Every structure is written in structure tokens, then in C-alpha cells.
Amino acid sequence: MQKGNEMATRDEHPEQTLTQEPLEMALRDELPLLPVRDLVVYPYMILPLFVGRDRSVAAVEQALEGDRLIVLTAQISPETEEPDESDLYPVGTLAMIMRMVKLSDGRLKVLVQGLTKVRIEEYLSRDPYLRVRAERVVEPIISEVGVETEALMRTVRDQLAELLKLGKNISPEVVAVIGNMEDPSSLADLVASNIGLSVEQAQELFEIVDPLDRLQRVEQVLVKELELMTVQNRIQSRAKEEMSKSQRDYFLREQLRAIRSELGESEAHAEDIEELRQKILELKLPKEAEEEAQRQLKRLETMHPDASEYSMLRTYMDWLVDLPWNTATRDKLNLIRARKVLEEDHYGLEKIKERILEFLAVRKLKKKMRGPVLCFVGPPGVGKTSLGKSIARALGRKFVRISLGGMRDEAEIRGHRRTYIGALPGRVMQGMRQAGTKNPVFMLDELDKVGSDFRGDPSAALLELLDPEQNHAFSDHYINLPFDLSNVMFIATANVMDTVPPALRDRMEVIRLAGYTAEEKLAIAEKYLVPRQTDASGLKSRDIHFGKPALLKLIAEYTAEAGLRNLEREIGSVCRKVALRFAEGKKTAVRITENQVTKFLGPPRFLQEEERKENEVGVATGLAWTEVGGEVLHVEVTLMQGKGGLTLTGQLGDVMQESAQAALSYARTRADELGIDKELFEKRDIHLHVPAGAIPKDGPSAGVTMATALVSALTGRPVERNLAMTGEITLRGRVLPVGGIKEKVLAALRAHITTLVLPARNEKDLHEIPKDLRKKVQFRFAETMDRVLDEALAGEATP
Numbered sequence: 001m002q003k004g005n006e007m008a009t010r011d012e013h014p015e016q017t018l019t020q021e022p023l024e025m026a027l028r029d030e031l032p033l034l035p036v037r038d039l040v041v042y043p044y045m046i047l048p049l050f051v052g053r054d055r056s057v058a059a060v061e062q063a064l065e066g067d068r069l070i071v072l073t074a075q076i077s078p079e080t081e082e083p084d085e086s087d088l089y090p091v092g093t094l095a096m097i098m099r100m101v102k103l104s105d106g107r108l109k110v111l112v113q114g115l116t117k118v119r120i121e122e123y124l125s126r127d128p129y130l131r132v133r134a135e136r137v138v139e140p141i142i143s144e145v146g147v148e149t150e151a152l153m154r155t156v157r158d159q160l161a162e163l164l165k166l167g168k169n170i171s172p173e174v175v176a177v178i179g180n181m182e183d184p185s186s187l188a189d190l191v192a193s194n195i196g197l198s199v200e201q202a203q204e205l206f207e208i209v210d211p212l213d214r215l216q217r218v219e220q221v222l223v224k225e226l227e228l229m230t231v232q233n234r235i236q237s238r239a240k241e242e243m244s245k246s247q248r249d250y251f252l253r254e255q256l257r258a259i260r261s262e263l264g265e266s267e268a269h270a271e272d273i274e275e276l277r278q279k280i281l282e283l284k285l286p287k288e289a290e291e292e293a294q295r296q297l298k299r300l301e302t303m304h305p306d307a308s309e310y311s312m313l314r315t316y317m318d319w320l321v322d323l324p325w326n327t328a329t330r331d332k333l334n335l336i337r338a339r340k341v342l343e344e345d346h347y348g349l350e351k352i353k354e355r356i357l358e359f360l361a362v363r364k365l366k367k368k369m370r371g372p373v374l375c376f377v378g379p380p381g382v383g384k385t386s387l388g389k390s391i392a393r394a395l396g397r398k399f400v401r402i403s404l405g406g407m408r409d410e411a412e413i414r415g416h417r418r419t420y421i422g423a424l425p426g427r428v429m430q431g432m433r434q435a436g437t438k439n440p441v442f443m444l445d446e447l448d449k450v451g452s453d454f455r456g457d458p459s460a461a462l463l464e465l466l467d468p469e470q471n472h473a474f475s476d477h478y479i480n481l482p483f484d485l486s487n488v489m490f491i492a493t494a495n496v497m498d499t500v501p502p503a504l505r506d507r508m509e510v511i512r513l514a515g516y517t518a519e520e521k522l523a524i525a526e527k528y529l530v531p532r533q534t535d536a537s538g539l540k541s542r543d544i545h546f547g548k549p550a551l552l553k554l555i556a557e558y559t560a561e562a563g564l565r566n567l568e569r570e571i572g573s574v575c576r577k578v579a580l581r582f583a584e585g586k587k588t589a590v591r592i593t594e595n596q597v598t599k600f601l602g603p604p605r606f607l608q609e610e611e612r613k614e615n616e617v618g619v620a621t622g623l624a625w626t627e628v629g630g631e632v633l634h635v636e637v638t639l640m641q642g643k644g645g646l647t648l649t650g651q652l653g654d655v656m657q658e659s660a661q662a663a664l665s666y667a668r669t670r671a672d673e674l675g676i677d678k679e680l681f682e683k684r685d686i687h688l689h690v691p692a693g694a695i696p697k698d699g700p701s702a703g704v705t706m707a708t709a710l711v712s713a714l715t716g717r718p719v720e721r722n723l724a725m726t727g728e729i730t731l732r733g734r735v736l737p738v739g740g741i742k743e744k745v746l747a748a749l750r751a752h753i754t755t756l757v758l759p760a761r762n763e764k765d766l767h768e769i770p771k772d773l774r775k776k777v778q779f780r781f782a783e784t785m786d787r788v789l790d791e792a793l794a795g796e797a798t799p
Contacts, residue, residue: 031094032059033071033120033130037078040202041093042189043114051108053081059129060097060108068097071118071134074199084130085123091137091207094118117206139185139209152215153187159222160191166229170194185211188218195225272314273301279321286325289481293320316418319425319479324438328487331439332396333364345390346383347524352376352511356391359489370468375447375492375505378513379743381563384493385445391491392441400431404458405446413461415478425478428465432483439487447504448494459501466490466507514742515562515630517749517773521555522548529568537575543589544578546571550592556750557604558597562630562743574600615721615794618713622705623726623747623756624697625740630747632724633697635690635705637713642685650690653698656706659729660688663707666733666785667714674789676714686710701738703729704757707785708792717793724748725757725788733785737761742768749776757782757791 034056036049051060063070073092080087099111118134125131142149157178164170174194181187192205192214201221208214280293296317303310332338338360342353359372376384385401392399407413415426424430431442450459464470465485473482497505516524530546554574559566577600578590590596598604618637623630648660664686671678688706690697704727712719726744728736737759748756760781766774782788 032062033132035083040074041072042193045114055129184215188215328439329437338394341394370486373466373490373508375508375510379562381565382513388443388491398435398440400435401443402427403445405449407458408451415476417477429476441489444492447492448499533572533575537579546592553594560606615718617718620705620709620719621724622702623744630743632751635709637709639684644682645685647687651696659703700728701726723755724753727759735759741765
């Protein structure tokens with residue numbers, strides 16, 4: 001049996017064909033069965049069928065002799081020539097033969113109309129045709145179409161229209177009929193019969209009795225069909241575009257080749273290849289690099305210049321021949337000249353200058369040595385970056401700087417692999433190309449601000465870069481060849497070392513730069529900052545003169561920093577004010593005094609922490625260490641009626657809060673020895689406050705200060721006003737060492753404090769403080785809190 005027409009239409013008024021009563025009577029009798037290949041006939045479909053098998057012809061003729069009714073059932077396998085009941089689906093369609101025509105080849109062409117679904121109950125005979133007894137399949141009646149059903153029907157219509165747009169072979173007439181259908185069952189059957197489903201899929205839908213379930217299943221099939229059609233169209237479109245593009249490119253390329261040949265430009269490619277070959281020979285590359293360069297050059301030579309890969313390979317070859325594989329500058333090993341250069345550029349910093357001179361001395365004695373890896377750590381503006389430039393000038397080397405601040409991608413260090421479009425070497429190899437030598441001074445700025453995310457951890461890539469045992473064969477992902485960085489002098493800079501991974505910190509020689517004293521700032525301003533800003537403002541040295549009192553006022557009242565950046569900015573602001581006067585015609589030399597500083601810059605922006613005028617109970621002076629240098633802070637404690645509670649204010653961090661709790665526990669356990677009335681802990685609330693409450697504070701350095709203020713308040717004994725202290729406290733009253741001693745001493749000097757109490761184990765850190773500064777302060781060292789209290793508390797208890 002063969003399918004005659006892919007399109008099927010549905011009669012809108014099936015009851016005109018056969019009424020319900022004769023239909024029920026017909027189903028009680030025996031009915032001939034016609035097996036159908038490759039097709040499932042749905043109720044109310046009208047379509048032609050070609051009948052050729054003997055039993056099928058006999059079944060049609062028997063139906064025509066009676067009431068023209070016949071059962072149509074799809075074959076499970078279309079290859080079966082003589083199907084029996086096991087080869088046929090159990091659910092079929094009762095149809096009426098509307099017309100029959102005999103063909104010349106002996107076959108019959110019949111026009112049938114499906115009437116209703118039937119389930120075959122029994123096969124009665126096989127010869128001369130299949131005879132069956134069938135029962136009608138009754139579907140639930142949908143009395144009213146709800147909102148969800150209406151939405152589902154609309155969705156099915158829209159999906160069918162979309163399939164039509166994508167090129168599905170569906171008759172527009174069918175789409176028009178579907179658009180007017182209101183019955184879910186009829187809609188599901190008509191759609192299923194016209195979207196080209198396989199017999200198995202069509203039969204599955206056909207056997208679903210509930211109309212809504214069948215319509216939902218049809219919607220799912222349409223969704224899958226839409227996805228398949230979309231992908232199919234995309235593949236076909238892409239293949240067509242690629243084919244047309246390749247043909248067009250070939251045609252244009254042949255034209256371009258002919259034009260270049262006529263213009264005599266065909267030799268340009270050969271000249272480029274020869275130029276690259278000569279560069280490779282002149283560079284005297286390492287063996288592995290030379291082999292790779294020659295191999296890539298051969299690929300480039302056989303490649304057409306218009307090929308997409310040509311430009312990528314040519315860029316790689318340019319990078320390969322531009323890197324300084326064997327080019328190096330000769331170090332200037334004159335120690336006297338190097339010392340002079342360092343003294344010209346920077347004031348103080350004796351430890352760093354000594355380290356550079358040591359390197360030059362060893363380099364003078366030993367020709368082959370690896371470059372050191374230094375790390376300058378200090379507050380902003382103390383001259384870390386400019387010091388790197390001075391080192392390069394003293395050595396006679398090229399200077400390269402890259403900023404690591406905010407870097408989150410490992411490829412920024414190691415480079416991208418060449419498989420990526422727009423790939424480039426990492427910042428390190430870019431810096432080496434920029435330097436043009438294999439032994440520059442290479443500065444890695446803002447090392448403490450390196451980040452990490454899903455793209456990798458740049459600090460891990462820096463481990464190989466900064467390890468003298470590994471960087472002689474540094475591998476960049478783009479270059480993909482070992483490059484010798486052992487002669488590079490790496491200098492990293494950071495504000496703090498807390499965020500630098502321990503493994504990376506271990507590979508560097510850390511040199512700390514503390515803040516400058518007021519005297520050092522004054523000397524630097526007179527020697528460097530004022531001349532530089534005078535020249536930057538277009539003035540001559542005779543046009544403006546800064547007096548020392550004016551500079552000291554700028555340092556103390558207009559800047560609050562460990563470095564010099566803001567000081568230079570304020571000096572530049574004064575110079576511009578004077579330049580404005582000169583531009584207006586007032587060309588009289590100006591001497592900057594304290595009053596003129598206020599006139600030009602306005603009222604002071606920073607006031608020193610108010611000096612304590614007398615010894616006070618419950619107030620102690622402490623020293624803190626921040627990223628911008630040392631700071632002086634006062635800790636205040638007061639008692640009030642209460643139940644022994646402890647209140648902490650001033651935006652204290654977790655460590656400071658724990659220090660306050662430890663100080664209170666120490667005071668309670670040592671109450672008898674300290675002369676504290678134990679009832680105070682039960683009848684008084686304690687409030688501990690650190691002024692400048694808007695500024696977050698944290699760290700262990702304030703432990704002894706809190707304990708001193710607390711004991712002072714509980715005993716009524718005042719604290720010495722010209723004394724400051726720092727150190728961490730334990731519950732047993734031991735005083736532990738802390739960091740940033742030099743910065744804290746400088747802060748104490750700025751506050752005119754004459755006596756400092758430090759942990760005994762910090763006595764070793766005094767060698768970092770210049771001798772002239774040590775003479776201005778009396779140092780007291782304490783191992784226990786008792787010693788601190790002996791030094792800090794003055795006089796007898798006040799009532």
C-alpha cells in the first residue's frame with residue numbers, strides 16, 4: 001500500500017457523511033481491514049490510496065459491495081508484504097471509500113475519508129482478505145474550552161506558522177484551516193497528520209485518547225521540530241556562506257596575484273623572508289630558539305601573504321627577532337660615580353645605597369653573577385619608584401617599570417597562547433622588548449595589590465619570575481621558548497607585606513623604607529622639591545625663595561604623610577600662585593613666609609594631636625603604625641555607676657577589642673598588687689574610647705596603652721603627659737614586641753614626646769633610627785606590664 005498525497009484535509013461537518021446510528025450498527029458487524037504502509041490515517045482525513053496487494057484489493061471490493069466501510073490500520077514494518085495481526089497496530093481508523101478507479105496496471109486507486117478511531121477487538125479471518133471486529137474509541141467530550149486550553153491551541157498554531165517560515169513543507173491552506181479550528185481534538189489530529197512525522201510518532205499520538213493530552217504531546221513534538229529546523233537552517237546557511245566566501249576569496253586572490261605580478265610587487269614577500277632570515281642569523285639565538293625560528297620561518301615562506309594565519313605567524317616572528325636574546329648593556333662599575341649618582345637623586349636611605357654599592361663591588365670582582373631580587377617596602381611617597389630609576393642610572397642600565405596593581409589574570413605575566421586571536425606576550429616579555437637589553441633594572445610596582453580570580457593567580461606566575469634558580473629559563477606562553485632573565489635586576493615595591501604570599505616573600509630581599517622626619521623632609525624640600533617645582537612652574541630660582549619656617553609649616557600643618565608626595569604638591573601650588581603674579585606683570589621676587597603660606601593655601605589642613613598640658617587620670621598616649629607612617633593616639637578610660645560592664649568605642653577592630661579585654665582581665669587578676677578596689681569591677685561600668693572615632697583602627701600595638709589607661713582610671717593615679725608607649729599585652733602581664741618602631745618614634749618626635757616605653761625585645765630595632773634622633777628621646781624598655789606602669793603612672797592617687 002502506498003501513500004498517494006502528503007496533504008490531508010479535514011471535513012468540517014463529518015456528520016453529513018454518516019450519522020452516528022448507522023456507524024454504531026456497522027461496528028457490530030464484520031469489517032474488511034486494509035493494511036496501510038508509511039501512513040497513519042486520522043479521522044476525517046480525505047486522501048487517495050493505491051491498492052495493489054491481492055488481499056487488499058479483495059478487502060476494497062468487499063467494502064464496495066456493502067456499506068463502503070473499511071478499517072485502515074498502519075503496518076508496524078512497511079517491508080512486510082503479507083501482514084497479519086502481529087504486524088499491524090491495534091488502533092486504526094474506520095473509513096468510507098468515497099470513490100474507486102481501476103488503473104491499467106491492475107491496481108486500484110481509492111479515495112477514502114476517515115470517520116472515527118477504532119480498536120481492533122478480534123481478527124476473524126485472513127483469506128481472501130483480513131476480516132476484523134472493531135470497537136469505537138470514545139474520546140472525552142470537551143464542553144468548554146478553558147484559558148489554558150485556548151493558550152495551548154494558540155501556541156500550537158504559532159509554532160506551526162513558525163515551521164512554515166523555516167521552510168517546512170506544509171500547505172498554506174492547511175494553516176488557514178487550522179487557524180479557524182476551535183476543537184482541540186481536531187486541531188491535534190490535523191497538525192499531527194501534516195508535519196511529516198514517522199509512522200511510529202504518528203501512531204503514538206494517534207493512540208492518545210484524551211484530546212488535551214494529545215494536544216500537549218503535539219506541542220512537544222512541534223518544539224523539537226522547531227529546534228531541528230532552526231539548526232538545520234543554520235547549518236545550511238553557514239555552509240552556503242562558507243562556500244560562496246571561499247569561492248569569492250579565491251577569485252579575488254587570483255586577481256590580486258595577477259595585479260601584483262604586473263606591478264612587480266611579487267618580490268616583496270621574498271624580501272621580507274630574507275630580512276627575517278638575516279636577523280635570525282645576526283641574533284645568534286640559543287640552539288632551541290634558533291631551531292624554532294627557522295622552522296616557523298619555513299612555514300611563513302610557504303604561506304600566502306593573504307592567508308589568515310600569515311599575519312599571526314609574522315607577528316610572532318617579529319616578537320622573536322625583537323627580543324634581546326644576547327644584547328646587554330655594560331655595567332658602570334665605578335663605585336665613586338655610583339655613590340655620587342645615588343646621593344644626587346636621594347637624601348638619606350643609607351641602607352639601600354649601601355646595598356647597591358655592595359652589588360657593584362661583587363659585580364666588579366665576579367663577572368658572572370645573577371641579578372638580585374630586591375623588594376622596597378614603605379608608605380606611599382617615600383621614593384620607592386624613583387629609587388629604582390636612580391639605581392638604573394647608577395649602574396648604566398635601562399629601566400623598565402610595570403604596575404601590578406589590580407592585575408588578576410595570570411596571562412598578564414606569562415602571556416596568552418598563540419591559539420587565541422589577538423594573543424600577545426606577557427608584560428614581562430613586553431618590558432624586555434621595550435628595554436632592548438637582557439640586563440635591565442626591572443621594577444614590579446605595587447606588588448602588594450596583585451589580585452586573583454578564575455583566570456588564575458598572577459602571584460603564582462611571579463614565583464618563577466623572581467626565583468634566581470628558575471628565571472634563567474623563563475617560559476612565556478606566547479613565545480613558548482626559554483628566555484634567560486637571570487641577568488635582570490628585579491626590584492619590587494609594596495606598601496605592606498601582609499598581602500604578599502609567603503612563598504613569594506621568601507624569594508625577595510626585603511628592604512624597608514620608613515617615613516621621613518621633619519628635618520629630612522626639610523632637607524629634601526630645599527634640595528630637590530623646591531627647585532623641581534620652581535622649574536615646572538616656569539620660574540627662575542631668583543624669582544621665589546622658601547624660608548625654612550615656611551617649609552616647616554607646610555610639612556607640619558598642610559601634609560600628614562610619611563612620604564613627600566603631598567608636600568611636593570603643596571610646594572607646587574605655592575609656586576603656581578607666584579607664577580600667576582608674574583604673568584600679571586608683578587615681577588618682583590617673592591620670599592615665602594609662614595604668613596604667605598596661609599595666604600596662598602588657606603588655613604592649615606592638619607593640626608597636630610593636641611599636646612596634653614598636664615598629667616591626667618585615665619588618659620594614656622599610644623603609638624600606632626599605619627600604611628602612611630606612624631601615628632599618635634590617646635586612649636581614654638572613664639568609670640561610671642553600673643554593674644561591671646565594658647564599653648569600647650572609636651571604631652576598634654577585633655584585635656584592639658581583644659587587647660582591651662586582655663587589659664581588663666590583667667587588671668582584675670592583679671587588683672591587689674595594683675591597689676585596685678575589687679568592688680569597682682562590680683559597681684562601676686568601664687568606658688574605653690579612642691578618639692578620631694570616624695577612622696577604623698586595629699592592631700595589637702595599643703595593648704599596653706589600654707592597660708595603662710585602665711589601671712590609671714581604676715587607681716586614680718595620673719599618667720605622665722610626655723610619655724608614649726607601644727606593645728602587646730598578655731593575660732599574665734608580659735609585654736610582647738611589635739613592628740614599625742622607627743615609624744612610631746618619628747610620630748612621637750612630631751608630637752614633641754620626650755619619653756618612649758617600648759617592649760624590651762624591640763631594643764634591637766633602635767639601630768634603624770638615626771643617632772641624632774635617638775638623642776632627642778629617652779627610651780625605656782619593659783618586659784612586663786609592672787615595669788610599664790612604674791614608668792607611666794605619676795604621683796599618688798587623686799581623690
